[in-house]
Amino acid sequence: MDTLKVRDAQDVEQVVRAAIASEQPLEIVGHGTRRQVGQPMATNALLDLSALNAVSAYEPNELIITVQAGAPLADVQSLIDSKNQQFAFEPVDTSLLLGMPGNGTIGGMIGVGLAGPRRIKAGGARDHLLGAHAVSGFGDSFKTGGRVVKNVTGYDLCKLLTGSWGTLAVMTEVTLKVMPKPESERTLMLRALDDLTANRAMTAALGSPFDVSGAAHLPTSAFRPAGGALADLGSKGLESQSLGSQGLGSQDQAVTLIRLEGIAASVADRAVSLSKTLAPFGAVEILQDTASNAVWRAIRDIEPFAARGSLGAWPVWRIVCPPAAGGALGQALARDTGGDVIYDWGGGLIWAALPPRPDAQAALVRQRVEAAGGHAMLVRASEPVRRNVDVFHPQPGGLALLSERVRHSFDPKTILNRGRLTRGSRS
Incomplete structure (x- = not known):
């Protein structure tokens, strides 16, 4: 593959114009860390x-x-x-x-x-x-x-x-x-809630006046052996951070996490008040600053599904849905596929790692997600799977036509990242 290195915006202009003249599509990269995401592109020129x-x-x-x-x-x-x-x-x-x-x-x-x-x-x-x-x-x-x-x-x-x-x-x-950056950070933690109850607890927290900045639920599978940083945090990393011998969580106990950030005095006061709001869901434990930050970093980067972990060979889906529907949708997907899920955004974002199949179980995932009013993107899968599955959620006819009109107004000859978004087309 030809690699075309540019030094400034003028170089970029020249490369794109040359590509247009020769009708040679370009793959656009910075460091190439996400080249595995999207439909495989047919091009032999790298910008x-x-x-x-x-x-x-x-x-x-x-x-x-x-x-x-x-x-x-x-x-x-x-x-x-x-x-x-x-x-x-x-x-x-x-x-x-x-x-x-x-x-x-x-x-x-x-x-x-x-x-x-x-x-x-x-x-x-x-x-x-x-x-x-x-x-x-x-x-x-x-x-x-x-x-x-x-x-x-x-x-x-x-x-x-x-x-x-x-x-x-x-x-x-x-x-x-x-x-x-916030001066202080605290995470309120509830243990052993099932997915639906956790969804209700997160909804209650997000509906409160206490300015929640994170709401996630980690089922028991998130703490499986070799499951990434969360497993390590659960077994040893946070014991000195006022969590006692139980650590963060375990394969026998899920955790639901609610984050508060801001001025130290405000965070402390809101933590007390929100703990009372969440009391009907169980006893509340609190992680502070360093421990809290480590947990949310692991959630942000989906570390339980790390490529070098125990689920590294499993396809991973990113599902966005109405938050109130998240618990039921994730629970059903995990049950019917034998997969694992992690909930973020109060249930509005589900990361799902599913046992490998030739189609990454796309038909089942898309059917369930569409019924819940959401959309799903296949973030991690092998190249053969991505060639045969729509990586990005197929758009309804009218929206697809509008998207194509917008793309055509920017790039009429489909020179830039041709075929990355839509399987079997030039766009």
Whole structure:
């Protein structure tokens, strides 16, 4: 495969225009950490953006950062962490799940748009993208958005670029909103709830006035041997963090987790009040700061389903559904497939690892998910499976036509990441 390294936006323009002239589709990569996700693409040309790795501007007092799309996400996070700031939507680190080293680039973070547990409070990646410079499938550079929140006139193209998986344009630089890190963090924990009861407990917490920033449920299977960091935390890592000899959880006991963040005095007061609200569901234990942070990082990165863990050979689905339907949907999928599930977003996000089959059990998953009013994406599977299964949830006819019109307005010859989103088509 030909690898085309670029040094700046002008190089990107030239490469795209040459690809248009020769009708040669391009695969767009930064560090290539998520190349395993999506339909396999038929191309022999790779547009490598890794050299576009500079931080153009960082203004901590203004809570904004402008950075080139190929900048390593880990480096940018380290930079803003030095100023006690963060990306509030908690971008998911897929390295453990996919078995690929590194956390990718800023452009990849925006292109995939995967947000972590704080999504329920802070919104997703598209809500924090203020502006972008990009090159369209016409080979033309364009700018969308700017450097402040209220600056959009006309179409807000940033929203389209986020989660487009590189099929609309090649981003070269982005401006993002950053937020201060919370002073304190506490996680309220309930033990031994079944999936449906846990769903009700999370709903009660999210419906309370106590500003919850995370709500997750880990069934017993999340703590299986070699199941990742959560198993280690459960067996030994948190015993010194006021959890006693039980640790976080075990194969005999599920845990339901509710996170509170903010000023220390406020977090302490809200924890007491929320514990009373959750009392009907059982005794509440509390994890503080370091222990709490470690647990939510493991949930964010889906560590129980890590590629090197006991379920590493199993396909993994990412299911988004109405939160109230999450418990019943996840419980039914686990029961009928023999798979394992993890709940996030108060039940609105389900990660499901299912026993391997040639179709990754796509027909069953999609039938159940659609009945619940949700959609499902196959995040991890072998290339033969991805060739024969729709990785992204098929859209209804009208929506599919609209999506194709939008894509065609950016890239009429389907030069960029051709075939990544839709099986058996040129888009």
